[in-house]
Amino acid sequence: MPLSTGTKPPGFGALLLRGLLAGLFAGLLAGLFAYTFGEPKVDAAIAIEEAAAHTTAEPSHHEDELVSRDGQKGGLFLATGLYGAAMGGILATAYTLLRRRLRTPSDTRAALSLAGAALLGIVLVPYVKYPPNPPAVGDPGTINQRTVSYLAILVIGLVAVWAAVVAKRTQPTEWRQAIAAVIGFLVVVVVGYALLPNINEVPATFPPDLLWSFRIASLGTQAVLWTALGLAFAALLTTGRRKAAEPELVTAA
Amino acid sequence: MPKATTAGPLSTPAVSPRLLATALGVVTLMLLLTYLVAFDQGAVSQSGMFLHELMHDGRHLLGVPCH
Numbered sequence: 301m302p303l304s305t306g307t308k309p310p311g312f313g314a315l316l317l318r319g320l321l322a323g324l325f326a327g328l329l330a331g332l333f334a335y336t337f338g339e340p341k342v343d344a345a346i347a348i349e350e351a352a353a354h355t356t357a358e359p360s361h362h363e364d365e366l367v368s369r370d371g372q373k374g375g376l377f378l379a380t381g382l383y384g385a386a387m388g389g390i391l392a393t394a395y396t397l398l399r400r401r402l403r404t405p406s407d408t409r410a411a412l413s414l415a416g417a418a419l420l421g422i423v424l425v426p427y428v429k430y431p432p433n434p435p436a437v438g439d440p441g442t443i444n445q446r447t448v449s450y451l452a453i454l455v456i457g458l459v460a461v462w463a464a465v466v467a468k469r470t471q472p473t474e475w476r477q478a479i480a481a482v483i484g485f486l487v488v489v490v491v492g493y494a495l496l497p498n499i500n501e502v503p504a505t506f507p508p509d510l511l512w513s514f515r516i517a518s519l520g521t522q523a524v525l526w527t528a529l530g531l532a533f534a535a536l537l538t539t540g541r542r543k544a545a546e547p548e549l550v551t552a553a
Numbered sequence: 554m555p556k557a558t559t560a561g562p563l564s565t566p567a568v569s570p571r572l573l574a575t576a577l578g579v580v581t582l583m584l585l586l587t588y589l590v591a592f593d594q595g596a597v598s599q600s601g602m603f604l605h606e607l608m609h610d611g612r613h614l615l616g617v618p619c620h
């Protein structure tokens with residue numbers, strides 16, 4: 301399925317396939333990052349959780365061992381691979397529907413902008429309000445409320461990015477566009493942060509350095525995923541066309 | 554001010570109602586897949602808690618709230 305055969309645009313199926321492939325690749329790469337930098341922190345947190353469970357005799361969900369720790373470390377790649385593929389499918393769909401509204405002649409820029417918008421809207425905005433937590437942090441009794449708040453902040457993040465684009469387009473000059481975009485983004489984020497409940501369930505005894513090295517590893521995982529997804533999708537978009545394109549495109553890539 | 558249609562006309566298909574319907578179906582499917590990874594506790598996977606536990610570390614490291 302070549303992406304551009306003469307004047308006929310590629311179909312949705314061809315774009316979707318590229319998104320899914322790019323997503324699977326990005327997910328597995330993010331899994332590798334998470335395995336290397338995140339798993340030691342998860343292990344350390346689980347050790348704390350189990351030590352606490354033994355002293356207080358509280359039931360721990362790691363006790364019944366439906367899946368071994370090694371199994372969960374393998375399952376990490378399943379989780380990030382599937383998640384990546386799903387995000388790749390959504391990115392390809394967004395690209396298909398929005399490409400003509402993105403005011404750039406470059407397909408690469410369009411793909412990277414959409415991936416960047418997703419990183420900002422559904423990773424960075426949620427991250428600041430609800431930073432991810434390792435095992436042993438979090439009250440199982442509030443999981444439903446935390447999940448609803450998390451979904452709400454995802455929506456707010458996407459609305460904030462949309463508001464930035466809308467605000468930017470009201471302004472005639474570049475610097476005013478930049479200011480308008482920042483203001484549009486911040487208004488939505490600040491209102492969203494204020495409306496949603498604060499959640500801090502980190503036990504006072506949990507080591508802060510472990511908490512934050514986990515959180516950095518988690519942010520790195522998402523950053524690797526979206527960066528690799530954007531780049532891989534952009535690369536796959538242009539491969540079908542590279543032969544027909546000018547030589548400078550090849551050297552620039 | 555550039556017009557909304559400055560994008561290359563060859564890089565995507567025209568947006569038609571049929572394409573929108575297909576896109577909606579695809580996004581629903583992708584969200585279901587995301588749900589399976591991020592939130593499912595057996596209702597979708599029909600595997601009890603097996604898949605949920607298998608993907609436990611991924612959920613934590615992807616930043617999804619978990620227990």
